[in-house]
Amino acid sequence: MRQHYVFVGIFFLLLGVGAGCQNKAVDYKQAAADPEFLHQSVKKLTDVITHDIFSPPVASRVYAYPQIAAYEVLVHDYPAYQSLEGQLNGFKGIPKPVPDSAYCFPLASLNAYLTVSRSLTFSSDMFDDYEAQLYDKYRNMGVPDDVFDRSIRYGQLAAKSILAYASEDGYKQTRGYRHTVSQAPGHWVPTPPAYMDAVEPFWHKIRPFVIDSCSQFAPVRPAVFSTDKDSDFYKEMMTVYETTVKLTEEQKQIASFWDCNPFVMHTTGHVMYATKKITPGGHWLGITGIATRKAKADMMETLEAYTRVSVSLADGFISCWDEKYRSDQIRPETVINTLVDDKWVPLLQTPPFPEYPSGHSVISNAAAVVLTDLYGPSFQYEDSTEVAYGLPVRSFNSFEEAAEEAAISRLYGGIHFMPAIINGAEEGRQVGKYVVTNLKTKK
Template sequence: MLKKIRFPYLAILLIIVFNSCESDNDPITNESEFISPDQFNSEVVVRWFNLIKVLTTETAGYTPPVAARAFGYTGVALYESTQVGMANKTSLSGKLNGLNLETTYMDGLEYHWPTVVNSTLASMTKYFYSNASPSNYTSILDLETEFSDQFLNDTDSEVINRSIVFALNLVDEILLWASTDGGFECQFNNFPSEYEPLPGVEFWKPTAIDQQALQPYWGDNRPFITLNVENTTPADPPAYSTDTNSIYYIRALEVYDVVNNATPEQIVIAEFWSDDPQTSATPPGHSISILNQLINDNNIDLFAASEAFAKLAVGINDAFISCWKVKYTTNYPRPVTVINNQIDANWGTILETPPFPEYTSGHSVQSGALAKILTSIFGEDYSFTDRTHEDRTDIDGTPRDYDTFYDMAEEAAISRLYGGIHFQEGIDLGLIQGYQIGENVIDIFEN
């Protein structure tokens, strides 16, 4: 049964009715007299996603696919909560699979857009992180209250209440839609016990004692955009072989040699991009962190921030569905398995090998989508600094500089080779897979 986190509607509606009865003025029907979402700053967006980054790190069950899904629906809800106030923007309803919104937004009435966004993000966050620790859940409530109190001074109570009701009804529709995608309450079932890896040395096997496959059915989830699964599938990886002249063996030997001769800088890169659950907000959270930094650094307005997050959210969500579809179709083994079987039985990796098949690289796919989408927003030659891990002490989180978003994506991708957990094809073709997903997302928003 779908969980709903709701305000006391009856009290809100009574306030609205009371206020409307006392007013002698008819609603203003000229929408140009109202303040549109792009006239507000994006502080409410930046602070909510900073909190979401913490919650993703510290809430049980938030593996990369699960985080990508939560970000996906939250980003779509954020966009839909603001696009109605922009005369030149249209809904994603009818463009994303299964999304058919019937919002309660009313033309000709005033809305306070920061309140709309605060209520939207608070409700989405309370839903997706319902199993957060008591202290972290309190942080959600506190941030919501802080903004609510602040916004009370910005406009009258009727506008505030109307804005809250619109946001809550929208969230209900978004969450109902989300409940039918195949990933409902996925944070509570990351490792389905009934799944059995395929037999045969050519297929992926767990690489640690008692390891189980992570989200083996994720590729069957409904993507936001069908093309993100249908037209992004790469060619098959090199075929299994014991021939020392085969591409299969040569690729394994490449990983073996890179790890054995890893430079200090390569190890720093591997750890910077590892983004393991429980120690970070996972790779999707790293992408969200980069965008949040750019929004804050560039003083981007409320609507532009909402649209940027929606584009990235759709891309990240679909990147993990598309990637996982390929992973559990090819069931390609990890380098450590091949190397232990054919080259060196005692060899180990720099990074811990994740519990799912190798091909393609999830880091590559989602980083490719990230690069393509951010380039479309900020430009081809945009240089920036990634400060995502600057407060961490368990790794060298020194901020890293990039000349373009593609440079960043390529470093994130190759980091998996340095860590010993991916072959070259999974990295290179994963990036191409991600670039195509990014293109598909951009097309949806432009057409």
Template structure:
């Protein structure tokens, strides 16, 4: 084929450049990282579903707030275990309060399978953080080995072993960091403030001692959570029958007196109660929602890990901020007020937990992580199938916000909280969710507008 002289010169120069580059890279190793492949998050989803099955029949059931805290660390550890595989992603050690530097992977010179790193990290963290039987630990080992063997069909052993080692290094670093967070649910040494008519006091039928007065002293993930506090009550405590506070209690009482089967089902759905093999130990109800959303959105490994990390931050800091507010305001529970002023025999439909009323523990846990999901994927429709294993039909919601609203309403049906508490708790929790969602973990891609 005939080419004009100018095109012949251009082609010759291009060929010469290609030959020079080939010679150069044949003699020198390029100073470029080994690029990761776009890996599926299936191994992570499988692990979260598996560990829920492990903990469901536990007897006794896991301590709720402690289990939530543990899964917060696990989410952060998962992110750190796969982070080096995402070009430009930064460690949370530069974002979280007093988080130490994490082990580094040699991505410039070595290949990794990040799915195996996640596999090893999750298996190690579950065994470190969770209260498990020997049989539970053996089942975790079997799950880890099955995943490793599956990966070995397409990945060299040296890559798998390197990836496994890195995941375990991260798991150990995260667990060691967790040991210094000052987590404490005990009330030993707690001196309640002077009792007033509006003060929280132990509630029937168990009249248990308070739980978690020192939880707010635990080291949070965010510096914001060192001092975060819910706003003051929207109106003052009062026993006057014409007051807004009395009316708030009367509403809870009236709803409790005429609960429908549907309202009871809603209260039960979000209570996750019933003991081993009946309820869903926290935070597995929340994790089932997070996992459903991520699978539905087809998140890859790195996106999924980032969202598990950010929702994990919400798991830890949400209760810290909530309990700081609870013991600061020390507000009376509806069951105490109603039995004193309205109906001496009344009991809440759900058992009232042993700590003050304001703000809401459930909403303080749910609102931040739901806001993280909204900021990550939008206010999308969602299916909650947390009780599918019991044969209960899934609950469908038009949006994540609608799901949160129902969870908040369930505590009014249960007789545990005033409506104003739930409404303010949603707003308070969303502030934390937005703080978490604002954490930037990747270098912006300036090649796109």
């Protein structure tokens, strides 16, 4: 009888151990797909982009490729989703995982994300501690050693494929090109205080991700430069001047909240120094993170949102920069100082590139269209993206409302004429709609 009890006891002990092992396996798979790991990785990339002072268009490229890499890996864990192969211009997909082999695809996805991020930024060492801690978390949650190693190898393989894809987009070929400043009236010239060269004058040569070409959604041309007080251009200039000399506190707060100038120069006596800020694209990816958290999106849904928004931002910048250097329009600061008030200074520092159209108006509306498609037209949220840069939280009733505020902030800041804002917003909406229609993530 005692032997019987011993046997029964051992049986239930083994049953319990077996169930424990099974639960541990289930637990690691659930824990591995925590979207917070993705949010933290995006935040880390934003920190590095800010530290490295990438210009807004270049930053949009740096954001896009890691998202695509991560998406293409994680899609293997979610049968309802499909690859972007054949949907992104020139993209032929990534190598397939080995059949009948176990992978932790969330781990592989994050490895691909961080590997591509390292390759596209300067300060790759800034990822070291974060990446080591992330992998320790995966080991500690019970990912088997063979699965861990296989997943890392697959992440590396995917990253290599995406970096090869990125190498063909024209970026390397446009390095070192400079803009020739025109001496003709009404054209862009460098602005104070740093009088920097124009940023990315050949960005229109970068391969877009989804739109057919850089000029597919080109806005109408801006008003012809004129010093005639009855001309459209002169009236647009006076609108900027008259608005900025009587700004309300709310308008000043709006301008500062959406400034997103990654490199602001300050002059104190004979000393000049710079402060770093998040880029416009980084701000909208911050909004994407806020929205997906509020929607309680799983890891795949979160990555879908980040990827679609990143692509819309990148294509928005390519579209916008194409017109900027075709119009080559003078900035308000230059013309107001020349024709109206030589002591006038805009609230925001004028960015170093031509005026038309407004980049923030384009990319904000492109991103807003994509996010509205994902989460609806009445998605209320609190935008805390700029808290890290000393600015308060702002509340919005929709992504469209936020995009409209981002656009008009450029008038309050004194850095854009109204047509650049209005027509830029429409250009962005067209880009966003095109991405929504032509980039299919679900089967």
